[in-house]
Amino acid sequence: MPAADDELTVMAQEELDAACAMPFIEVKKITPWGDSYEGFAPSGRTVEIERRYIWAVEPKGGVIVEVEVRDRAARTGAEARALLTAA
Template identity: 90%
Template sequence: MPASDDELTVMANEELDAACAMPFVEVRKITPWGDSYEGFAPSGRTVEVERRYLWAVEPEGGVIVEVEVRDRAARTGAEARALLTAAD
């Protein structure tokens, strides 16, 4: 079983992969946007997952995708971030 922080980091990276899987043209249509939901970590503990799609200043027209996974009870969390561009 991974340590708590490792588990949250793995979840954040997996959620980021899912958030970035949408075609760029579709990502642009929903930016700026964000949502959050309650889920379960592999260990069974309750976590909050938040996704954010934000306009990037550079390169112009790019989108920053951020995912944060938080365990509010333990006051821990992990974040993953990617920059998407039309070339991706």
């Protein structure tokens, strides 16, 4: 089992992969947008997961996708980020 911080990093990357799986045309339709929800880490602890879709210098520049996974009780977290473009 990964260490606590590694677990959050892995979760953030997995959530980012899922957030980026949507076709770019669909991502553009929901940008700007964000949400957060409570989930569970593989170790069973409660975490907060937040996704953000932000314009990267207006629509022609693409969309920045950010995911943050936080363990509020432990005051730790991890973030992953990607730039999506039409090409």
